[in-house]
Amino acid sequence: MKRRTLLATAAMGLALAFGGTAEAQMEKVKACFVYVGPIGDGGWTFQHHEGLKAVQEAYGDKVETAFQENVPEGADAERVLTQMALSGCNIIFTTSFGYMDPTNAVAAKFPNVMFEHATGYKRDHPNVSTYNARFYEGRAVQGTIAGRMTKSNKIGYIASFPIPEVIMGINSYYIHAKKVNPDVQLSVIWAYTWFDPAKEADAAKAMIEQGVDVIASHTDSTAPLAEAAKKNGAVIGFGQASDMAEYKPTPRVSSIIDNWAPYYVKRVGALLDGSYEQVDAWEGISGGEVEIGEITEAVPAEVKAEAEAMRDAIADGSYHPFAGPLNKQDGSAWLAEGETAPDGDLLGMNFYVEGISGDIPQ
Template sequence: MKLTSLLTSAALALGLATTAMADDKTKVGFVYVGPVGDGGWTYEHDKGRQAVEAHFGDKVETVFVESVAEGPDSERVMTQMALDGADLIFTTSFGYMDPTNNVAAKFPNVKFEHATGYKRLHPNVSTYSARFYEGRAIQGHIAGKMTKSNIIGYIASYPIPEVIRGINSAYIHASKVNPDVEFKIIWAYTWFDPAKEADAAKALIDQGADVILQHTDSTAPQAAAQEAGNVVTFGQASDMGQYAPFPRVSSIIDDWAPYYIARTQAVMDGTWESMDTWDGIGPGMVGIGEISDAVPADVKAEALAMKAALADGSYHAFTGPLNKQDGTPFLADGETADDGTLAGMNFYVEGIDAEIPQ
């Protein structure tokens, strides 16, 4: 591919030129897995970026590249950003984990922040994530109460701990209020493909699901549920309020803005250091979108009570007694899961009738 190499070298040359004229502005780069208009995951990260611009005004310059494929191509994009003079780069998808660390090794003076990963191989790499599973617990509770067919459909993306944790958390709380509940799980193997997500939602609805939970980024499953008429959904990553009050009855909202502002400030002050941040409902990184009137008042009250308990730490979403899928004990009565177990979760809890793709 002559064209590609030509473009790359041109970009590199351009990058070097701008580095030479580096000014006093702090340059912050963002790498996105989907388009900024996906209405979900990337949309919220981009809101965080805009908040950084609004907060610091002329003192920062932000750049972003959207729809970057996970894997080697992301390494090229990050390298280009670093050469372009970025001081801080946020890489916002799990699949950027190794590329982020690889590029970080080459640019020790640039700070890297990787979302939802766990590898910090270099002193200039931090990781951050939100405790989405707390929101899943509330979803599971509402879903278990709302389902009439007792079949809950789950559109999963990739079999990584974050997604498995969400499935477990939702299942634990759905089956707690409705022991007959059954989870049907479809792995879409994509974060963003509206047509495929819609197809997956339709397949689940065809098979009797009347609640659809999604761990993919677009609003397509919401549209499919609206089309079907009697199916409940929850907004994922963003409020997806345009589908409220029904089918979307609540949502998990990611709020990255405070974190992005704090980290940018740390770079400006020279106080930035490698760390791992994992915040939930309490610190506000995970928000719960308004529970609509389609949910019965008593269920809504229970959900809000759970939200309050999760926020002040009096309740943990993974509280024993719980067994793993194969029947071996996971947590004793009253015991809660530690962060290490949660971060590497690669098993279903007892009761889920499915297998995790290996």
């Protein structure tokens, strides 16, 4: 159910480095993908499927691809993974957090098949790797736009599940909106879904009725933008996971694009050339896995320039979205002046920063 959770206790033990042993060269690779949603969701699964297409384009007849969409997390996932391994898949990408335990269970039975799990932390076997993206970096850019663009000083965030990845996004969005607009207030609605257009639309509608005029979402459909579009320019939002360009130039004024293609191309290529190793990858804007979609003409030029400057500073390493001084919601110190958040703190984040109202559901 919780696709992209990273638990605090596990996060502290993560080693973001290469390990394991390179494999022998392969003349042809069968690369398989397991998706939690439909490839037409317009967001998370759509972008993973774009990565599959990039693999096909990069390697032509050296690669065969296969995928299965709408695979529930749990026992169904283990069954699908087993079938894929038996069908001759050399590498299997499992693209939802809830596939973590099934991935490791099946990997133990098929040591010659490489398994790659998106957003998880368990690498219980030498043939299991993990990969993720620093989405919070994109939220910093969106927060800057939100803080500058809101007229009501009320901004919103549609959250999926109360897990570290989502909490990171909420905090980064709020911190950067607050930096440019001290009067900003944040409303969070928990949808408890990754993909349910009706629920997502209801959440957006509720926010708009409360006076929110800038909405970010951490769910996978275009429904929040469709709801914002009904307000004829009075409410703006952002594409999530994919560009959602059909809503440009407004209400979609920019987007976070999950670009999995470079990673998928690299990992399949490593099997082909014999350089494949076990990894735990966590890339962001600098690595190309997090992209900031076009900032449209609906955003004033000076705000666009400010947001792009932040994007570029994150990319070159001169700016970190979580830099002190920052306190936790209860006022206790978290980061002192000049400190930046360690990866372990981020991967296990279970608190709001100071200034955000409301509780994180348990």
